[in-house]
Amino acid sequence: MNHLGLIRYVVLMACAATLVGIAHDSVAQQPPSGTTLSGVLDMLRSSDPAVRARGACTPRVFNAAASKAIPVLIGLLDDDAPVSPSVCRNGRQWWGDDRPITPGEEAARALVEIGSATVEPLIRVLGSGQTIARKNSAWALGALEDTRSLKPLISALRDPEEIVREQSAWALGALEDSGAVDALAGALRDSAEDVRQQAAWALGAIEDGRAVPSLVGSLGDKSALVRRQAAWALGAIEDSVAVDALVAALNDTDARVREQSAWALGAIGDARASAGLSLALKDDESSVRRQAAWALGAISD
């Protein structure tokens, strides 16, 4: 999924920004123009998706003073034409991500750089845009971390499209607002595995103890990915209420769930887990045994 590449990009913005000026690639990819806002706006309206993406990822153009670009960028959010990541000279491939990018994702990133003036337009797209635009809006709203997005993102957890619900669950985790706990707990029962996993992640990111009973329920999810993510979230929340359920999860059929549960028990640090973890030192999988040994050492604090 391309949004992950976007997320990584934003997270590493500070790092990438220092590298942008270094012409790492010898490939001729100079934009036709693109140091001024009006030049960039022309690029965003190009018939060539590579040029549109390149316009949207132009460095040092999108900031609070670039509000003139908001309508054009909002209009690009549904643009999912795949483009080589090399058109954006931001070194994305340097950390091994050579998946295609899209003008819509780059537009979402540019809107995040412009800042809070984009929140209301993004909320409107999240409610009534096309599918890809809704997904990209949800991502941008999560990256903007503005409390105005809380209720719209909660509503988007009931979007008809799985990718929108998943991205909205991520965004709510990025907001880290306890007001989303009940809605995300409901999303743990979503029909789509990806949505349930993302909701579990978000609840772990929010770190609110009220999520513990629902996450304990997800340790019984039919998907091992969801069970593992729930175990992670319970370790992130560090609430001793989860200890018995996590000890039981040391017997999960999936080794990664057992390993993650051992980690969570070490993170929680409750000595009631010691007996169960001692038994896990005999697990068939060495990764589980090692994690159990770590957890026993961590509990000794």
Next chain:
Amino acid sequence: MRTSAKILAVVALHLLSTPHVEGQAAAAGTISALADALKDSDADVRAQAAWALGRIRSDQPVDALIAALTDTDQDVRRNVIWALGRIRSSKAVDALSAALKDGNSEVRRAAAQALAQIYGSGGGNPNPNPNPNPNPNPRPRPD
């Protein structure tokens, strides 16, 4: 059936031997399980078990740790030495002195530090966590 009954009995004994404890003092059953893990087939498990025993700082597993000083894996030897230094058992002095001649310089340095701790001249612990948290924290966002 007999085998499963035996397993149940072992489990029951194990649970009995590791009662809920006050504070965070590790139970004897936990420590002996970790001492057994020093003989695990996987070197990462052995190294992690040594680290855990160093954190727990009971002198119960000192013999098992001294035996593990001959481990073939240098990371295991280093963690075992670190654990013995933290436990500060004088029983380990001879074995740690021998480790000063280890073929691996990190192991030799760890042995010198551990001996300094046991003799009380090592101000503080120079290497409090030789095996950092192996947290397998899954990617927080799905692929």
